[in-house]
Amino acid sequence: MERNKLLTIALAVSNIFRVLIIVFITLFTFGIIHYQFNPDLYSKVELSGYNFRTAANLSTSFYTSAFEFTSAIGTKPASRGPIYVQDASNLSLIIFYLQHVIILAIWVLMLQQIARLIQSVKVLQTFRQNNSNVFRKIGRYCLLIFIMTGFRWMETENASYFGIYINYLPLMFMLGAFILAEIFDEGNKLYEAEQLTI
Amino acid sequence: MAIIVNLDVMLAKRKMSLSELSERVGLTLANLSVLKTGKAKAIRFSTLNTICAVLNCQPGDILEYQQEHKV
Numbered sequence: 114m115e116r117n118k119l120l121t122i123a124l125a126v127s128n129i130f131r132v133l134i135i136v137f138i139t140l141f142t143f144g145i146i147h148y149q150f151n152p153d154l155y156s157k158v159e160l161s162g163y164n165f166r167t168a169a170n171l172s173t174s175f176y177t178s179a180f181e182f183t184s185a186i187g188t189k190p191a192s193r194g195p196i197y198v199q200d201a202s203n204l205s206l207i208i209f210y211l212q213h214v215i216i217l218a219i220w221v222l223m224l225q226q227i228a229r230l231i232q233s234v235k236v237l238q239t240f241r242q243n244n245s246n247v248f249r250k251i252g253r254y255c256l257l258i259f260i261m262t263g264f265r266w267m268e269t270e271n272a273s274y275f276g277i278y279i280n281y282l283p284l285m286f287m288l289g290a291f292i293l294a295e296i297f298d299e300g301n302k303l304y305e306a307e308q309l310t311i
Numbered sequence: 312m313a314i315i316v317n318l319d320v321m322l323a324k325r326k327m328s329l330s331e332l333s334e335r336v337g338l339t340l341a342n343l344s345v346l347k348t349g350k351a352k353a354i355r356f357s358t359l360n361t362i363c364a365v366l367n368c369q370p371g372d373i374l375e376y377q378q379e380h381k382v
Contacts, residue, residue: 309352
């Protein structure tokens with residue numbers, strides 16, 4: 114496959130994912146707002162375990178491993194049964210919402226930076242200071258994702274669930290991004306030296 | 312940098328303008344200007360060879376080493 118064709122496909126895929134995430138954030142926000150007005154409709158939506166599930170396990174709305182690593186705390190520790198949206202306190206639901214929206218927003222920003230990077234490679238401007246900065250930004254976004262995925266908290270009438278989760282993958286990506294930033298810095302220095310060789 | 316480019320001195324000695332040198336050497340005026348102002352990071356032997364041939368001088372007439380004074 115031609116190099117430019119591959120880059121164009123990568124650019125298109127990153128743009129599609131960016132749009133999908135934005136649509137998902139919008140739908141998620143709409144769902145949370147709608148829940149405030151019509152909580153009965155969401156009475157069977159489950160938050161526990163691996164999935165958000167609708168009534169009687171018939172369909173899975175979207176995947177989350179948010180409560181995989183939590184433990185029940187409080188005066189009346191509940192069994193690790195399902196947590197329904199209607200049982201969750203408003204504050205913990207809002208924190209849950211913000212946590213996930215921030216993670217998704219970081220993904221949008223990261224994809225934006227990746228698109229910038231691909232575009233610069235397409236016009237043969239690969240080893241430039243801008244691209245080194247792009248990798249540093251991606252590294253910082255990975256760190257933010259690590260922080261935002263690092264805790265889970267949910268409060269119900271009977272118990273409070275809290276967990277700390279060390280997600281190694283964003284840390285590894287952060288390390289990779291910072292190393293690439295240094296490599297691109299060196300590449301940029303070589304390019305500048307080449308440009309100033311008479 | 313401790314390497315000083317004395318291209319302007321040699322041009323004055325030979326009563327030659329930078330644009331004339333540019334034409335005779337086959338380098339762009341912008342590149343020669345970078346060299347003259349000391350902004351260049353490196354110079355190719357081939358470039359030095361052509362400049363020396365056109366100006367009828369030695370590389371030492373164009374390039375000079377000056378010890379840097381530490382503050």
